[in-house]
Amino acid sequence: MLKRLSYLFTGESISLIIFVSISYLVNYTFPDLHLYSLFSFWSSFLLLEFILLQGSIYWFVKWKRLKRENTSVAPMRLVLWLRVSNKWNLGMITGIPCAFVADYMIWHPAFPLGLVIAGFIYVFAILEYINYFHIQLSYDNRSDINSLKQTKRFKQACLSKEFKRLGNL
Numbered sequence: 022m023l024k025r026l027s028y029l030f031t032g033e034s035i036s037l038i039i040f041v042s043i044s045y046l047v048n049y050t051f052p053d054l055h056l057y058s059l060f061s062f063w064s065s066f067l068l069l070e071f072i073l074l075q076g077s078i079y080w081f082v083k084w085k086r087l088k089r090e091n092t093s094v095a096p097m098r099l100v101l102w103l104r105v106s107n108k109w110n111l112g113m114i115t116g117i118p119c120a121f122v123a124d125y126m127i128w129h130p131a132f133p134l135g136l137v138i139a140g141f142i143y144v145f146a147i148l149e150y151i152n153y154f155h156i157q158l159s160y161d162n163r164s165d166i167n168s169l170k171q172t173k174r175f176k177q178a179c180l181s182k183e184f185k186r187l188g189n190l
Contacts, residue, residue, distance in 0.1 A: 023087055030080035037073050040066070047138075054135035055128075060120040061139040068113045069146035075106050076153055079180065100183045107180075110150055117143055154180050 044066060048056045056062045079095065087093040121143075124136055152158040157176040 022093060023084065026080055026084035026087060026093065030077050030084055033073050033077040033080060037070060037077060040070065040073075053133070054138065055133040056135040056138065059124050059128075059133065059135050059139055061117065061124045062135055062142070064113065064117045064120040065139050065143035065146055068110070068117060069142055069149060071106075071113070072110060072146055072149045072153060075103060075110075076149070079103060079153075095183050097187065100187050103180060104184060104187065107154055107184075110154070114147060114150065151178075153178055156181075 044056065047054065079099065082099050083093045083095055086096070121136070121139070124139075125132075128136070148158060155178050157178050
């Protein structure tokens, strides 16, 4: 279990850094994409980074707690913070389409390919959000895949279970 939690928090943390580096390299290498000029890019990118940060913190705290206290149950303070963060996530998810509309209005009739990239980032951020807060979409080990094959249903996301636990207290 320690190994799995370590894999999860390091993977999310590395993703945070790699995505920043990739965005810089893409913007620098392909300035015609106008990535850094697009509200839709910045809002989608910041949403994705915020969700990944939440995941990194969540998995790190669980890992640290299992290592020190022999329990991987997330502390209430963390779960409460994540519940508040969830509201921020939803607010950003529902508000970001306005950034796409604004970019379209600003750049019309030109249509920078950066808008398409921003759209992919937005969709990826929403999938990450669903994966963390609602339904587990990522099945990256044999146990998860076997469970999916056997039950033919997606698992409930870990944070969703944490929120239910919070509601029962």
